Amino acid sequence: MSRDEELQTGKARRAWIAAALALIVVVGVTVGVATRWGRGGENTSSPGGPQRRGAELVIAVGDVAGGEFDPLKGWGSRPAQIRPIHSSLLTIDADVDFVGDLASEYSVSDDARTWSFTLRDNARWSNGEPVTARDVVFTYETLKKDGTRFDLTFVDRITATGGSRVEFHLKEPRSTFVSQLSEIPILPAAHYGPDYSKNPIGSGPYTVADYQQGQQLILTANPHWYGQRPRFTKLTFLFLGEDAALAAARAGTVDIAYVPPAFADQRVPGMTLQRFESIDSRGLSLPTRPAGDKGKIQGKDVAVGNDVTADPAIRKALNIGLDRDEITEIVLQGHGRPAHTLVDTLPWFNREAAFEDGRTDDAERVLAEAGWRDSDGDGIVEKAGKKAGFTLMYPSDDKLRSDLALVVAEQARTLGIEITAKGSTWDGIYLDGKANAVTWGGGRHHAHQLYSMYSSKTIDTGYNNMPQYADPTVDGHLDRALSAATQEEANEHWKRAQWDGESGFAGEDGDAPIIWLVRIDHLYLVRDGLHLGDQPIHGHGHEWALFNTIAQWRWEK
Structure with a gap:
């Protein structure tokens, strides 16, 4: 097969994937409605019918109880x-x-x-x-x-x-x-x-009235709250998966439901899709050490390292070869934008870390110069008898990350890299994620995640620095950013840690221990007339992102 034929085949495959993902959405939503809420006539609520504008709300934005309030x-x-x-x-x-x-x-x-x-x-x-x-x-x-x-x-x-x-x-x-x-x-x-x-x-606007693990959380207004008194006296959080939350919205039983981008075109009578800009990004965490090492995750011993992703050429080829615009269009349905770092557009973002991607020829050249060549004609490059293949783990209940894994795997194959997408629980991902690639996420209103994700001093602490990345020059910049006396001084070093002209973890010539690909918009189906306040740009985690303004929520006249 010629190179042009191979590229055309890759485009056809990605078109097929996009169609398949759309079909999965339709089938998944239909099944969700049928299995949870029953077929026509079995639901006691009138889907999309008139809803009371009372002092209670029912919310389905995922499992909001992580951390057990402590x-x-x-x-x-x-x-x-x-x-x-x-x-x-x-x-x-x-x-x-x-x-x-x-x-x-x-x-x-x-x-x-x-x-x-x-x-x-x-x-x-x-x-x-x-x-x-x-x-x-x-x-x-x-x-x-x-x-x-x-x-x-x-x-x-x-x-x-x-x-x-x-x-x-x-x-x-x-x-x-x-x-x-x-x-x-x-x-x-x-x-x-x-x-x-x-x-x-607590001393917040609400207090816990009832918590049933894995099912629901009920909050009631705190009469001693010092701030603006909330207009809603009771909030019921249902811990539903994404398809079940959409089914509940269709059934008229929730007032707010988080929806992934793939569900965003679903029309629900009586509800409006609201879109909020975020600094919530997704990418690939890639082990930077060879296989055979040991490390820890939350105090547990785990395997560390991967012989394929440890090669900088593999990471660089993916970084410049993957097409972020196409990924954004297929995975996010346009509800987001490409990302090159975790901090794009923020005051501590180094603009030199942005670059043109989707460069398959340059990616192939990087691989070839590092000794990765397709010697047996199967479309996958090898080096010293080892195929350029690895596993990419994603949480099975997260449609966005599963779609991301599938599209990335297809694009990577056109570069000669074979990625096997594997769904798992987060517990499984944490145990195996330092020896395999992971669909990683992050995004804060401050720069500290740059330190926790890239400093060698955070290795084996919590869930930090999953790639086990270490570079003394980067460490120096991160340390100076952290201990800076002014924000201006700190920002300069955050930028230099990304890329200082010779080294860094970002940019087309950087080490790319985490390849950031997209920044997502947070999407919610919201009951018509419900105003959610003056929302700041959202941080990572759609489960809680709305709640900075909870005291401002109200029904509009």
């Missing part, structure tokens, strides 16, 4: 996750500026080593007791001692001055400390213990 178990690991139940010292506004939440005011010393906060006078826990500086000190000292979910090793000491003032004294400046101040939920010192998850006491 920061020691992971609560706060995603932007906006804590917002309905807890408060933090700071939060973000619609312009993505960090502003006071529990803190009525705060200041930072000239040397960026002392952060001072004054708490609101009217802040109360859901049991009516006041939130005090002692609670803040207790929360941060507890998390610092635990050391697994939040890195607070840079904090020297925390002091309470009276009942409402708190000071953090840092060992050195930490440019991303502001992110933790907006994501760490404050805990009640007098009521926290091993059973806290069973009865979480």
Whole structure:
């Protein structure tokens, strides 16, 4: 087969994949309606019929209970996750500026080593007791001692001055400390213990009324909330998969349902598709070490390394050879945009990391120069007797990532690289993901993920640095960015870590331990007339992204 014929075949295959994905959507949705809600006449609700505009909402945006309401178990690991139940010292506004939440005011010393906060006078826990500086000190000292979910090793000491003032004294400046101040939920010192998850006491606009693992979460309005009083007194979260959530929307039993891009063209009477820009990106995490190594994930021993992806030529060929525009069109149905880094367009993005992709000829040249050639004519290149093939893992219940894996595998084959897509649970992915490629995701309103995903100092901590990537020059830039006294200085080093002209983890000549491909829009079917407030740009995790503005939600007249 000639090269032109091979390329045409690849295009035909991708067209077939797009058609197949569309068929899967139709079949999946039909089955979801039939199996969960019954066929015509069996549903007690009138699908798409008139809905009450009461003080209760039913929401299906995925499983929102991860972390069990406790920061020691992971609560706060995603932007906006804590917002309905807890408060933090700071939060973000619609312009993505960090502003006071529990803190009525705060200041930072000239040397960026002392952060001072004054708490609101009217802040109360859901049991009516006041939130005090002692609670803040207790929360941060507890998390610092635990050391697994939040890195607070840079904090020297925390002091309470009276009942409402708190000071953090840092060992050195930490440019991303502001992110933790907006994501760490404050805990009640007098009521926290091993059973806290069973009865979480928070200072947010809602409190937990009922939680049934794997099924639903019910929140009721907190009468002691210090902020704008929510218009909705009860929120019921149904833990439905994507097809079942769409079926529920069609049945008229939910007011908000998250939908993946492949479902976005589905019409649901009485509901409108609302689209929110995000910094939520998807890509491929690729092991950078040869096979046979050992590492850890959340303290568990796991295999590390892959002989194929450890070759920089394989990663570079994929980085420049994959066609992000085509991936965006097929996988996201146009609801998003191509991505070259985790931080495209943000203040710490290095524009030199963007490049023209879809360059199959250049990708083949990179492989050939590194010794990868198709010697047996099967379309897959080999080197030293080893085929250029590896497994790409994705969560089976995530349609977007499964579609991404399928399209990437098809595109990669035209480059001479064989990728086998494999669905699994997240538990399985975490155990096997350091020896295989993974459809990875991320995106924050701050730059700290660049450190956690690429610094060698984060290897074997939590879920950080899945590729086990290490480069001393990159580490140097990341360290200097982290300890910078000003945001301007930090941004310069974040950019140089991406690419400094000679080395970096991004750009067409970078190491590409994670190949970022698309940035997704968050899509929701929303009951007509329901206004969701002035939403800031969303961060990673559609389950919680909406809830920064929950106190602003209302029915429009």
